[in-house]
Amino acid sequence: MKKILLVFDGAHFSEGAFEFARKMNEVSPILLTGVFMPLIDYSNLWSYSAASVSGMVIPMLEEEDAAHIEKNISRFSTLCQSAHIEFRVHKDLTEFALPGLKKETRFADLLILGSESFYHNISSEEPNTYLKEAVHDAECPVVIVPEHFRFPEKNILAYDGTDSSVYAIKQFAYLFPELAGNKTVLVFVKDNDQIAFPDEQNIEELASRHFSDLTFFKLGIDPKKYFALWISERKDSILVSGAYSRSSFSMLFKRSFVTDVIRDHKIPVFIANR
Template sequence: MFKVLVASEGATISPTVFEFIKQMNRNTPVLLSGLFLPKLHFIDLLSAGSSVREELLYDEKMHWELVTIVYEFINFCKCNNINYTLYSDSGQFELPELQRETRFADLLIIGEELLKSGNTDSRPGKYLEKLLQDCECPVVVIPEKYTAPTKNIIAFDGSEAAVLALKQFSHLLPGFAANETLFVAVSNDSVRDDSILKEGQLTEVANSHYPFYRMEPEIGNMLEYFSGEKSSEKAMIVAATCTALPCFGAPMFITGY
């Protein structure tokens, strides 16, 4: 059983996050720990930084929104036979507390829309980077439009972190790791380097963790892959860093900054 932290804000949890958790729990039972913040507090938390203490606005409306979402969370867990714990915020939650929660969790799951909250340009990348800097466990980001993945795409740059990412993914999400898996060569600037997919050690690790995998250097870099027709495929992205990810719109498993 893995401890999974799910973070949400406002009056509801994204239905796509619930759907992913249900799918995960069918393969590996989880202890689901709910972290519920008033609307916009999550982005404020990431923006403020760990050195700033600021009491965020918290009113009666926010209180009842949190009550509603907590009952929704409890009902979801009971209906799906999921063990759960709760943590709610009344405006006092700080970044070190988030870090501590992730330290004792195996996985953090958030909806993509959480990273867009209060962000007028609707680009969640900078908040994702900040979140990954402060988290001490892998993060799964679920898009607003979600279809259960039928394949994995592993963004592999040959680094120690990339090898750890592919092992952590298969360990924490074995049901997803059993899907068809493609290894795509990437580098920090998203330039293809096919040679890193030809290492004998990588083949051994892939054989140990992914029953249906193949190396596909002809796909090109991640940006090329998602700019074409294949962007509509039901894929989950696995990466050691968000710098290897050119876009949102697909479920993402990321292990570090």
Template sequence: MMKVLFISDGVDVEQGAFEFIKEINRRSPVFLYGIFLPKRSLGYWLLRAGSFFLLPPYNFQTEEKLIAAACRFSDLCREHHINHSSYSGRGEAPLLKLRRESRYADYLVVSYTIFQQKNKKLRKPRQYLSRILHHCECPVIVVPDQFVFPSKNIIAFDASASSVYALKQFFYLLPDLGANSTILVNVGANNNKNGGLNKTNLESLTINHYHSLDPTCLRLNTANELSEWVVSQQAAILVAGACGRSRASQLIKRSFLSGILKDKRMPLFVAHR
């Protein structure tokens, strides 16, 4: 049974992210651990470099909202037969909590709505995602409020160790989705820095994991062209690798991924080492 983390704004249970988890649980049961934090603090604590930063004391209204959200979460989990537990953001530094729980979790599911909060320093969705990746020690799945559950996988591949790692982690963690139709998209695999695209090695790996893989590695010429093509795909999930938590991922800096985050219609799976 997979352990799945779920971050919420402490006001409500984001329906898109929970719907994704509900369908995953229907296919193969998971243990879901919900982390609830006040809405105003999500961007606030992501900006804190120190892992020992504690959230300020909650007022009575915030306390009530957190309790209501956690109760709603428990009710939904029981209704859909999901094993679960939760944490309401008190008594422990949020960054330490996220890091500790993610170290012992299989993956984290978070809603796109977190990336829409206004913050002077985190102006773009990819900046929020980079911060979450920086403090998280497991793969991250970002889910929009409105989406069609994936029946197609799009793997952003640049022949780097991180993109191969993401390709493998996606199949290991979500094998039911790995059985879907899969397309590899070349996002710089011919770059000599990554050793170039070795089709023989790639096929020897993917043939045993992705049985419905299109053997053609789609190549588009510009970031905008790539972004437009990806967001035009229906009922798909994008899989991307990241280059570690110590700095923002090269893929996350790419404008095509920023466009996908801005579009808010496709789930995104990011694995980092």
């Protein structure tokens, strides 16, 4: 049984994120932990040390915000009971919300976030800063889910020859063995003219051990411009992507093909940090 974190902020309840967790439980029972974060601007308080040095006063939750959270907790509990999901509720993150979430991910197999709801009121940028930071510092793999999607019947494994892309493929296979029988395409994504799959024999030996219906595909277009369009026609899929190293993490969200897929809210995206 996997331990899954499902995170909500303030008044926002992601129906899509919960539906993904519900479908996971149908396939194989899970322990679902609902984490309820406050509606407070922590843009300068990602790390505990930064918060301590800044001397900033943390605003208390307004009564209206607290009422929204309690309403969401009640809804979450009712939905879990109806779907026969074993669940827990965590809401003690009011002091330092994002660092608290980071610690929660240390003790979980997977984090699920709603791509359209997670702190969407903070900025119009998509993915917004909070979503980027949550993915960046998560100590477990993350699935970013739009509000409307089809539960994956196909897997798209984004591969560029890097260790991070191979790591993500392995983590996805370990966490979602129930999806390994789906039609799977390992797509070589590279923004240059390289034709051959790097380490083709090695990646074939690994991937074919986990995915029984596997094909290889070289994307013959600029992924930064057209990958999101190509993938938008595959609405019953999940995209699997590596997150690069932490030092170069900004690459993932700086006009990358993954950014465009998340922003378009078409399919779930699985991201695994190293």
